[in-house]
Amino acid sequence: MRDQIGKGADWIKVYADYRWGPNGGVQPTFLPSELNAIVEVARSSGRPAVAHATHPEGMRRSALAGFETIEHGDAGTAEVFALMAKRGVAYCPTLAASEAVERYRGWKPGTNPEPAALTQKRASFKAALAAGVTICNGSDAGVFTHGDNARELELMVEYGLAPLAALQAATSVNARLLHMEGRIGRIQPGLSADLVAVEGDPTRDIKTLRRVRLVIKNGQIYRGGATQARVAR
Structure with missing residues (x-):
């Protein structure tokens, strides 16, 4: 060890x-x-x-x-x-x-x-x-x-x-x-802003995790398409 x-x-x-x-x-x-x-x-x-x-x-x-x-x-x-x-x-x-x-x-x-x-x-x-x-x-x-x-x-x-x-x-x-x-x-404030948004409610249907529509890493949007523009505004 x-x-x-x-x-x-x-x-x-x-x-x-x-x-x-x-x-x-x-x-x-x-x-x-x-x-x-x-x-x-x-x-x-x-x-x-x-x-x-x-x-x-x-x-x-x-x-x-x-x-x-x-x-x-x-x-x-x-x-x-x-x-x-x-x-x-x-x-x-x-x-x-x-x-x-x-x-x-x-x-x-x-x-x-x-x-x-x-x-x-x-x-x-x-x-x-x-x-x-x-x-x-x-x-x-x-x-x-x-x-x-x-x-x-x-x-x-x-x-x-x-x-x-x-x-x-x-x-x-x-x-x-x-x-x-x-x-x-x-x-929570102060923690890394690492987030994903999915289409649907994964607390009801876990398979919605495959339908990722928004990806944020350290507060920066890496994937989002039209969603990106709405979040930026």
């Missing part, structure tokens, strides 16, 4: 589990004491520590060690999500990445039955919601095409999250978890 920090790392992220077990099975990659040391060193340097974990034991160890978020959680259980909720560990489900992988393997939504991996992922996400875990947004874009990131919010809603909560996960919740709530994530 100190070596990575010395080379300029702002965040510490570790693989708390991986496909290195017998026959490629997922197993924890660090001992609990090692995870504790990782978090302690990161915090001593003023840096957050987060964990990739897909299976219950890696997630459990990460939550107990004090990582701020756990990414993926493909096979998360009610018990491990209850532990995360109790210890204030947020969950970044990366639903779109899991769906994209199954599409690459040949799955065609609406034509083929849902793959077992996605059925499990859906159950995991619902367990997280039932436990009251804080849900943040991270799509793992790059596993699928950059620019199609709205897929993550759409899937969150499809899997049971309210549209408003999905929007908050991608804005104010993410800002807090990134330790940037004093700069981004809300519409």
Whole structure:
């Protein structure tokens, strides 16, 4: 950890589990004491520590060690999500990445039955919601095409999250978890004026996020057409 920090790392992220077990099975990659040391060193340097974990034991160890978020959680259980909720560990489900992988393997939504991996992922996400875990947004874009990131919010809603909560996960919740709530994530004087306007009401229909009509970055309009002229006036 100190070596990575010395080379300029702002965040510490570790693989708390991986496909290195017998026959490629997922197993924890660090001992609990090692995870504790990782978090302690990161915090001593003023840096957050987060964990990739897909299976219950890696997630459990990460939550107990004090990582701020756990990414993926493909096979998360009610018990491990209850532990995360109790210890204030947020969950970044990366639903779109899991769906994209199954599409690459040949799955065609609406034509083929849902793959077992996605059925499990859906159950995991619902367990997280039932436990009251804080849900943040991270799509793992790059596993699928950059620019199609709205897929993550759409899937969150499809899997049971309210549209408003999905929007908050991608804005104010993410800002807090990134330790940037004093700069981004809300519409408020003094924060960066990074805004989009869409055609429709995304708090009712999350798919309206794809109908972007206005883009403002740091108060400057980058996209807007006729809207741009009206805003400028």
